[in-house]
Amino acid sequence: GEDVEQSLFLSVREGDSSVINCTYTDSSSTYLYWYKQEPGAGLQLLTYIFSNMDMKQDQRLTVLLNKKDKHLSLRIADTQTGDSAIYFCAEIPYNNNDMRFGAGTRLTVKP
Amino acid sequence: DAGVIQSPRHEVTEMGQEVTLRCKPISGHNSLFWYRQTMMRGLELLIYFNNNVPIDDSGMPEDRFSAKMPNASFSTLKIQPSEPRDSAVYFCASRTQGGHGYTFGSGTRLTVV
Numbered sequence: 001g002e003d004v005e006q007s008l009f010l011s012v013r014e015g016d017s018s019v020i021n022c023t024y025t026d027s028s029s030t031y032l033y034w035y036k037q038e039p040g041a042g043l044q045l046l047t048y049i050f051s052n053m054d055m056k057q058d059q060r061l062t063v064l065l066n067k068k069d070k071h072l073s074l075r076i077a078d079t080q081t082g083d084s085a086i087y088f089c090a091e092i093p094y095n096n097n098d099m100r101f102g103a104g105t106r107l108t109v110k111p
Numbered sequence: 112d113a114g115v116i117q118s119p120r121h122e123v124t125e126m127g128q129e130v131t132l133r134c135k136p137i138s139g140h141n142s143l144f145w146y147r148q149t150m151m152r153g154l155e156l157l158i159y160f161n162n163n164v165p166i167d168d169s170g171m172p173e174d175r176f177s178a179k180m181p182n183a184s185f186s187t188l189k190i191q192p193s194e195p196r197d198s199a200v201y202f203c204a205s206r207t208q209g210g211h212g213y214t215f216g217s218g219t220r221l222t223v224v
Contacts, residue, residue: 045213
């Protein structure tokens with residue numbers, strides 16, 4: 001398909017791990033991104049991964065990339081209530097300045 | 112750096128009125144993007160500029176929408192005349208060539224009644 005796809009909702013308990021999945025469209029995409037949007041705010045870049053990497057870890061965040069399946073995931077360890085937000089997956093296809101976003105996954109963290 | 116600055120934060124206007132949204136990108140960023148976010152359609156790219164020149168305006172919904180970037184530090188998105196279906200949050204974002212990702216402003220929440 002032509003869309004970056006994500007599931008729309010995820011609910012977890014505080015302290016559990018959250019895994020947000022994304023399927024992107026263009027195998028030429030050099031970088032893939034995760035953004036976080038808190039209520040009433042703009043999108044904030046969380047992390048990114050270069051397409052020649054399989055994994056990137058940044059404190060509680062782990063990004064996994066399966067280039068063959070064009071699948072990207074974001075794992076948040078020890079999820080906190082402050083992690084409740086909408087998470088967007090995004091790609092920039094090679095030779096293109098236009099970032100394509102998924103519809104966003106709304107993460108709800110229950111105490 | 113203060114980041115990408117958008118004004119106003121909130122705008123409520125009556126149908127038929129002209130609306131102007133403003134954006135100041137991060138100094139040194141040479142690409143600027145206007146997005147619209149709604150519950151139904153998610154994030155939609157309206158238009159983007161490279162070095163102040165409009166590159167792709169295929170996302171602009173119709174002729175009522177226009178965008179300008181008279182210099183590297185300022186852009187406007189104008190809706191004339193506005194309609195209730197234009198109600199959304201409008202985001203501006205900027206990026207430097209070769210930089211990672213976009214930096215977004217806080218958005219303008221537009222309500223057309």
